[in-house]
Amino acid sequence: MYRLAAFDMDGTLLTPDHRIGPETLAALNQLTDRNMVVTFATGRHYLDAQPIMAQLGLQGYLITGNGTRVYGKQGQQLYATDLPAEIAEDILHTDWDTPASLHVFRDEGWLTEHAVPEMLQAHHLSGFQFQLTDLRRLPAFGNSKVCFCAPHHVLIELQAQLQSHFGERVDLCFSAYECLEVLPLGCNKGAALSKLSGHLGFTMADCMAFGDAMNDKEMLAGVGHGVVMGNALPQLKLSLPELPVIGHCEQQAVAHYLQHWLRSPCSPYTPV
Template identity: 60%
Template sequence: MAKLAAFDMDGTLLMPDHRLGNETIATLKRLRERDITLTFATGRHVLEMRPLIDQLALDAFLITGNGTRVHSLHGDVMHRSDLSPDVADEVLHARWETHASMHVFNDNGWFTGKAIPEMLQAHMYSGFHYQLRDLRQIPAHEVTKICFCGDHDDLARLSIQLQEALGDRAHLCFSAVDCLEVLPVGCNKGAALTVLSAHLGLTMQECMAFGDAMNDREMLSLVGRGLVMGNAMGQLKAALPHLPVIGHCQNQAVSHYLTHWLDKPNLPYSPE
């Protein structure tokens, strides 16, 4: 049986309205009762995630910012990774041919250049909010990651521009169909989970993980049991065709799968 379970949030553990369902919460508590370590691995900020964990009264490790930070049960930073200043400076100041909005993250929060109220929908239950700022004035050594949000085709063209400009100095990743991230080299959820599991004295084979987007690819491929959501990006399913696909996040499929795994481990699983 797995000793650690890692969960992506948006499109995986959260329903489409960005809430945790009651069945999901109950199942997470059952895992803790079985002494299975919980880890939430998300692109969201720790300033948003920590209050959620405290509200649910769940002991859980946090991998935030798509692997840029790993936090202990008590909120201490166990591992950190930031964009190199030269990359941050170039991304912030170059003129990119895109209509996408740019967003900067560091330990102090989420920053963007103009108000985009519709982006706050995904954070309506937590109240987490961007801070308006001239992004070009943010010191390059204070940038953890940079995100571009917009139309997928536009972002796909932008990713080519970024790849040509940055080469192997950064890691580019689609954390959602409408979100392209510029991350530190070697930074991803899988690398962060490897650090955490080693700290806990576990192997990656003793871990299980759930995800739906390309920022989950490394994590899902490295654990002993990787599960892909039915609503996952087509690119992720194509990249990991050998992994089982479970149901949709709107049906709390993670809870459905884990309940079967806990109660009927010897029987084949069939998505709801």
Template identity: 55%
Template sequence: MARLAAFDMDGTLLMPDHRLGDQTLATLKRLRERDITLAFATGRHALEMRQLLGNLALDAYLITGNGTRIHTLEGDVLHEQDLAPAVAEAVLHGEWETTASVHVFNDRGWFTDKPLPWLLVAHGMSGFSYQIADLQRLPSDEVTKICFVGEHADLERLRLQLSEALGDSAHLCFSAFECLEVLPPGCNKGAALRVLSSHLGLTLAECMAFGDAMNDHEMLSLVGHGLIMGNAMPQLISALPHLQVIGHCQTQAVSHYLSHWLDHSDLPYSPE
């Protein structure tokens, strides 16, 4: 049986309105009662996730910023990784053919250069918000990641530009159709989960994980039991055809799957 369960947030644990359903919360608490360790693996900021954990009265390890930070149950930093200053400078000062908005993350928060109130809908449960700043004046030696938000086709073109310019000095991934992230090389949820499982004295084979986007690829492929959401990016399903696809986040499919796993693990599972 899995001893650690890792969950992506948006599109996986959270419903389309970015809210955690009551059934899902109850199931997470059942896991803790069975002494199964919880880890939330997300692109969201650690500041936001610590607030959410407090609101939900859950104890869980945090993998945030898509692997740039790992926090213990007590909130201590277990692992951290930033973009190289030269890479951050190149991305922020480069001239890219894109209409996407730019977002910079560091330990102090989330920064962008123009108001984009529609983005805050995803953070209604926490109230977490961006800060307006001159991005080119932010210190480049403390940037954890940079995100571009826009239309998918535009971001695909941008990904090619960034890949050619940055080479292997950064890891590029889609955390959603409309979000392309620039991360430190080798930085992803899977690598972070490897660090966390080792810290806990576990193997990745003893972990289960749930996800829906390409930033979940490494995590899902490394654990002993990876599950893909029915609403996942088609690219993820194609990349990991051997993994089981469960239901949609709208119907709290993670809870549905885990309830079956806890109560009827000897029987085959079928999505609702």
């Protein structure tokens, strides 16, 4: 029924301790055995996501940086978009009225002025780490996205500042409760998946997708079959009430859903 399956990583495929469970891995391998294209669509950097896939013996297409980059199965870059230089320069040289830490992502890695060792736990499988640098000295070109990290209520206040400052020149999204991202206008996982599916000769109707956060919204809404995680952000569930909601990533709910779907792709699914 579908030719491509796209998966968010954190909060969807990965358990809360940022691992892929054995049942999930087996289900992904079953999809590839049936000649379905498997795609991972994540906010993570390529240098972070690709080693995780390699360690697990998985091969698939990669959408990284919440849609700013798309990679082929051999790691070749198929698509890239960056923040306009004037936008990036404005972000990096404005003294925002917030205690949130600022993080910049470029092809060479993750750059910040703030040592945040507590954030490294999410990257223990890949060993991906931030590089401390003076962000004001970064080039204005080549910045794929920036992230502000802080408690959610702090980011809500910052979101209003950013919206007032930039208007409709950028896209803002919460990739997690404590992470607010500034992305190139029109850049999201759904737009990137549309480009990838076209590259492969598919339409979005040929795709199914799984996700848990607001950065998954466009992807889930745009595919032929979108699936929302039980542990998804409440805002996502409210914005996509027509989509099925399955179990929690801690219980490897994606694996249970796929096992049911592979046995009987047309029958309804009841979450466990």
